[in-house]
Amino acid sequence: xxxxxxxxxxxxxxxxxxxxxxxxxxxxxxxxxxxxxxxxxxxxxxxxxxxxxxxxxxxxxxxxxxxxxxxxxxxxxxxxxxxxxxxxxxxxxxxxxxxxxxxxxxxxxxxxxxxxxxxxxxxxxxxxxxxxxxxxxxxxxxxxxxxxxxxxxxxxxxxxxxxxxxxxxxxxxxxxxxxxxxxxxxxxxxxxxxxxxxxxxxxxxxxxxxxxxxxxxxxx
Numbered sequence: 147x148x149x150x151x152x153x154x155x156x157x158x159x160x161x162x163x164x165x166x167x168x169x170x171x172x173x174x175x176x177x178x179x180x181x182x183x184x185x186x187x188x189x190x191x192x193x194x195x196x197x198x199x200x201x202x203x204x205x206x207x208x209x210x211x212x213x214x215x216x217x218x219x220x221x222x223x224x225x226x227x228x229x230x231x232x233x234x235x236x237x238x239x240x241x242x243x244x245x246x247x248x249x250x251x252x253x254x255x256x257x258x259x260x261x262x263x264x265x266x267x268x269x270x271x272x273x274x275x276x277x278x279x280x281x282x283x284x285x286x287x288x289x290x291x292x293x294x295x296x297x298x299x300x301x302x303x304x305x306x307x308x309x310x311x312x313x314x315x316x317x318x319x320x321x322x323x324x325x326x327x328x329x330x331x332x333x334x335x336x337x338x339x340x341x342x343x344x345x346x347x348x349x350x351x352x353x354x355x356x357x358x359x360x361x362x363x364x365x366x
Contacts, residue, residue, distance in 0.1 A: 148252030149320050149335045150201035151327065152224040154235065156242035157215040162332025164215050165197075168348050171210035176352045179216055180209040182238035190355040197346035200335065208351040214242070217331075217351065224249035227281045228260035229270040236265060246330050250323040257323035259330070261287070273319050289329045293317040 155161055180189055184207065195208050200219060202208060208219040216239065225231060228247050239245050243264060250257040258272035258281070269287055272280035292298060298321055300313040324334045332344035339345075 149250055149323065150252060151248050151250050151323070151335075152201055152219060152221050153248045153331070154218045154220075154223045154231075154239075154245070155216065155248075155330060156239035156245045158241075158243045159214070161215055161244075161330065162328075162344060164212060165332055165344050165349055169212040171212060171350050171352060173352065175211035176209050176216075179211045179218070179238065180207060180352070180354055183207070183209065183218055183220075183235060184356060185234075186358070188357040190357065192353045192355055195351050195353040197331070197333075197344075197349035197351055199351070200346075202353075205356050207354050207356055209354065210349070210351045216242075217349075219351070220356075223247050224251070225258065226272055226277075227270070228258045228272060229267055229281060229283055231260065236262060248323070248327055248330055250320060252320060255319050257319035257326070259323075259326050273315060273322075275314050275319070278314060287329075289325050290322065293322050293325075298322075 157164060177191070189207070192206075197217065199208060202219055204221050210217055222235070223231070225247075228249065231247060236245060245262040247258070247260045249259070254274055254276065256272070256274035256277075260270040261268050267283065269284035270281050271283075271290075274280070286294060294316055296316050298317045300315075300318040324336060328334050328343070333339070333346045334343065
């Protein structure tokens with residue numbers, strides 16, 4: 147499948163630390179959260195999934211609430227410009243101090259993320275080699291700094307010596323995407339999992355089938 151995500155999360159603290167406690171989802175709260183995110187859809191509850199499924203079918207959504215934290219996975223969160231996330235999604239997170247979106251797609255080496263604090267956008271980035279920097283709003287976060295400083299260059303010096311064109315941005319988007327995933331969620335998709343990482347398969351998410359509600363004429 148490659149490295150693909152389309153995730154939204156909210157919390158009032160350190161989400162990776164909260165998830166490290168392996169909380170069981172609040173099932174009633176999760177159903178209510180899903181309904182608040184997608185009020186126009188009919189949601190059919192399916193068998194549970196886990197946080198390891200970071201990219202799902204377009205007609206499905208994964209959702210779980212854990213006390214004051216919550217996670218949702220749906221294609222709706224994978225936006226070229228994450229700052230344009232519909233306000234309804236932010237309203238659905240209830241009084242969360244921090245909301246973040248994480249999206250990446252390995253087929254086109256694209257990565258995007260955004261962070262809101264108390265409802266205010268503080269950072270949004272979207273980058274891919276073919277399109278360049280699609281969005282770069284707000285101050286760069288500490289985990290980004292080494293990438294922008296050239297410490298994780300995607301170029302192989304031998305290739306450059308052979309006359310190849312340099313990579314169009316200072317780093318590979320998916321490498322930054324993995325670091326951001328670790329920062330926001332506590333785990334990574336590719337590479338060796340170290341002992342400090344969360345096991346995403348241990349975090350249960352409720353899985354729903356999404357269907358558009360039928361609009362029946364009032365005279366029928």
